Amino acid sequence: MLNADQRAIIKATVPLLESGGEALTTHFYKMMLSEYPEVRPLFNQAHQASGDQPRALANGVLMYARHIDQLEQLGGLVGQIINKHVALQILPEHYPIVGSCLLRAIEEVLGKDIATPAVIEAWGAAYGQLADILIGAEENLYQQKEAAEGGWRGTREFRLVRREQESSEIVSFYFAPVDGKPVLMAEPGQYIGLKLNIDGAEQRRNYSLSALCDGKEYRISVKREAGGKVSNYLHDQLQVGDTLQLFPPAGDFTLAASAKPLVLISGGVGITPTLAMLQAALHTGRQVHFIHCARNGAVHAFRDWIDGLAARHPQLKRFYCYAEADGGAADAVGVLSEDLLAEWLPRERDVDAYFLGPKGFMAAVKRQLKGLGVPEQQSRYEFFGPAAALE
Numbered sequence: 582m583l584n585a586d587q588r589a590i591i592k593a594t595v596p597l598l599e600s601g602g603e604a605l606t607t608h609f610y611k612m613m614l615s616e617y618p619e620v621r622p623l624f625n626q627a628h629q630a631s632g633d634q635p636r637a638l639a640n641g642v643l644m645y646a647r648h649i650d651q652l653e654q655l656g657g658l659v660g661q662i663i664n665k666h667v668a669l670q671i672l673p674e675h676y677p678i679v680g681s682c683l684l685r686a687i688e689e690v691l692g693k694d695i696a697t698p699a700v701i702e703a704w705g706a707a708y709g710q711l712a713d714i715l716i717g718a719e720e721n722l723y724q725q726k727e728a729a730e731g732g733w734r735g736t737r738e739f740r741l742v743r744r745e746q747e748s749s750e751i752v753s754f755y756f757a758p759v760d761g762k763p764v765l766m767a768e769p770g771q772y773i774g775l776k777l778n779i780d781g782a783e784q785r786r787n788y789s790l791s792a793l794c795d796g797k798e799y800r801i802s803v804k805r806e807a808g809g810k811v812s813n814y815l816h817d818q819l820q821v822g823d824t825l826q827l828f829p830p831a832g833d834f835t836l837a838a839s840a841k842p843l844v845l846i847s848g849g850v851g852i853t854p855t856l857a858m859l860q861a862a863l864h865t866g867r868q869v870h871f872i873h874c875a876r877n878g879a880v881h882a883f884r885d886w887i888d889g890l891a892a893r894h895p896q897l898k899r900f901y902c903y904a905e906a907d908g909g910a911a912d913a914v915g916v917l918s919e920d921l922l923a924e925w926l927p928r929e930r931d932v933d934a935y936f937l938g939p940k941g942f943m944a945a946v947k948r949q950l951k952g953l954g955v956p957e958q959q960s961r962y963e964f965f966g967p968a969a970a971l972e
C-alpha cells in the first residue's frame with residue numbers, strides 16, 4: 582500500500598508521463614529486450630518497431646498514475662491487460678525484470694534531478710502494487726482455465742487437422758488436441774495464443790477463434806502479412822498432421838448476453854471474431870446486421886458461408902462494402918460512410934455493436950456509431966495488436 586507522500590509524488594509525475602511517457606517506455610523496452618533475452622520471445626518485434634507496444638504501455642502507466650487514488654476506476658484497462666498477458670503466458674517471475682528496467686528507465690530518461698531517490702522509491706512502491714494486482718488477477722484466470730472442463734495451464738500440444746483457403750490471402754487452420762480430450766469452451770470473440778519455433782527462434786502470437794467452439798477443436802483464420810514471420814510460416818509451412826503449442830483461449834471482447842439487435846462490423850481479417858459471435862447470436866434467434874468491408878471480392882473471406890446463413894436465417898441481414906468496384910458484387914463501393922451505416926443499421930438504434938478492423942477504419946466506425954445514436958457503452962471493439970486511442 583502506498584503512503585500519502587508516495588501517492589502525491591506519483592500524481593505529480595502525471596504531466597511528465599503525458600509529455601514523455603512514450604520516450605520512457607521506448608527506452609525501457611530497448612533496455613529490457615537487449616539485456617534480458619529470456620523475455621524477448623514474449624514480445625512481438627513488429628509492435629516494438631511500430632511503437633504500438635511502447636505507446637500502449639505508456640498509456641497504461643499514465644492511466645495508473647492518474648487513478649492512483651481510485652484504482653477501481655481503471656475499469657476495462659486491467660481486464661484488457663490481464664487477458665493479453667494470460668494469452669501470452671506472462672508469469673510472476675517476469676515482473677521483477679519489468680520493474681527493475683522501468684525504474685532504471687525513469688532515472689535515465691528523466692535524469693537524477695527529477696528522478697530523485699524519493700521519486701524512484703514512490704514509483705518502486707507503485708509498480709509493486711500494480712504488479713501484485715496483475716499477478717493476482719492473472720493467477721485467478723490461469724486457475725479458472727485449468728479447472729474448467731477441457732481446460733489446461735501453460736502449453737498444450739495440438740495437431741493441425743484441416744486447412745481451408747478462405748480468400749486469396751486468408752487461410753483457416755483447424756487444431757485438435759493431440760491428447761484427444763475435450764478443449765476449453767471459448768467464448769465467442771476470444772483468442773488463443775500460439776507458441777512456435779521458427780528458424781530456431783520462439784514466436785508467440787494471438788489469433789481470434791473464427792468459429793464457435795464445439796469443445797473438440799479450435800479454428801483460426803490467418804491473413805498473410807507481407808514480411809510477417811508467423812502468418813507466412815502458417816500459410817507456407819504448417820501442414821496437416823504437424824503439431825504446435827497452444828495457450829488456452831482468453832480475451833474480454835466477448836458477446837454479452839442481450840436481446841437487443843446485434844450489429845457486427847468488420848474490415849478485412851477483422852471479420853474473424855465476428856464469425857463466432859454471429860454463430861452464437863443466430864442460436865438465440867436475435868436480429869443480426871452483419872456489415873463487412875473488404876478491398877474486393879478476391880480478398881473477401883467467408884462470403885459464401887455468410888450468404889448461406891442469411892438465406893436460411895431471415896433475422897440475419899448482411900451488407901458488403903468493397904473499396905474497389907468489383908463488377909457490382911458488393912452492396913456499396915468506396916469507404917463505409919456514416920450515410921451508408923445509417924442505411925444498414927436497424928432503424929432502432931438501441932443496438933449492441935461490435936467492430937474490428939484496421940485502426941483508421943475503427944476510429945471512423947466508432948465516430949459514426951456515436952453520430953448515429955448508438956449508446957457509447959453498447960459499442961465495443963478489439964485490436965489485433967496493442968490497444969491504441971481511437972481518436
Ligand SMILES: Cc1cc2nc3c(=O)[nH]c(=O)nc-3n(C[C@H](O)[C@H](O)[C@H](O)COP(=O)(O)OP(=O)(O)OC[C@H]3O[C@@H](n4cnc5c(N)ncnc54)[C@H](O)[C@@H]3O)c2cc1C
Pocket residue numbers: 625626627628630631772786787788789790801802803804805806807808809810811812813850853854964965966967
Ligand atoms: C487479440 C488478437 C487477435 C488476432 N486475431 C487475428 C486473426 O484472427 N487473424 C489474423 O490474421 N491476425 C490476427 N491477429 C494478428 C496476429 O496476432 C499477428 O500480429 C499477425 O498475424 C502478423 O503476424 P506475423 O508474425 O505474420 O507478422 P510480424 O512478423 O509480426 O510482422 C508484421 C508486420 O510488421 C513488419 N515487421 C516485422 N518486424 C519488423 C521490424 N523489426 N521492423 C519493421 N517492420 C517489421 C512485417 O514486415 C509485417 O509487415 C490478432 C492479434 C491479436 C492481438
Ligand code: HEM
Pocket residue numbers: 620623624625626628629634637638641642661662665666669671672675676677678679708711712715966967968969
Ligand atoms: C505492472 C506491469 C505491467 C503493465 C502495466 C503492463 C501493461 C501492458 C499493456 C498496457 C499492454 C498492452 C495490452 C493491449 O493493448 O492489448 C501489455 C501487453 C503485453 N505485456 Fe505487459 N504489462 C506489465 C507487465 C508485463 C510483464 C512482467 C511482462 C513480461 C515480461 C509483460 C509482457 C507483455 C506482452 C508480451 C504484451 C503483448 C505485447 C505485444 O503485443 O507485442 N507485461 N502490457
